[in-house]
Amino acid sequence: MAEAIAVRVALSNARMLKLPRIALESDCSTLVTTINTKSTLPEIHGVLADILLSSLSFNLFVCNLILTAANSEADALAKLSLSMFVDR
Numbered sequence: 497m498a499e500a501i502a503v504r505v506a507l508s509n510a511r512m513l514k515l516p517r518i519a520l521e522s523d524c525s526t527l528v529t530t531i532n533t534k535s536t537l538p539e540i541h542g543v544l545a546d547i548l549l550s551s552l553s554f555n556l557f558v559c560n561l562i563l564t565a566a567n568s569e570a571d572a573l574a575k576l577s578l579s580m581f582v583d584r
Contacts, residue, residue: 498578499524500543502570503531505577507550517556523567531559 499522510518522528530537531551536544551557564571 497540497543498574499527499571500540500547501581502574502577503527504543504546504550507547507553511550511553516554518551518554518558520557520559521562521567521570522559523562523564523571525561528559528561 503520503522506520507518520528520531526537529535530544531547534548
């Protein structure tokens with residue numbers, strides 16, 4: 497859930513900046529697979545719908561799976577983002 501929320505915020509910011517191309521890299525295989533297959537997960541349905549809709553705003557949108565070791569900084573930021581919502 498934390499990673500999905502972070503992706504939604506990142507895509508929203510990229511749209512505001514009018515970026516034409518986005519390469520999303522994540523170590524969350526479930527999220528990457530779900531985005532790439534345009535399927536759904538009940539626990540993040542609304543967030544995922546926002547991600548898929550936002551992805552249509554770009555000339556190019558790719559979503560790739562990367563190793564966890566290569567994604568530690570982004571993972572920490574996603575967890576921090578989630579804690580801001582949960583701790584309130």
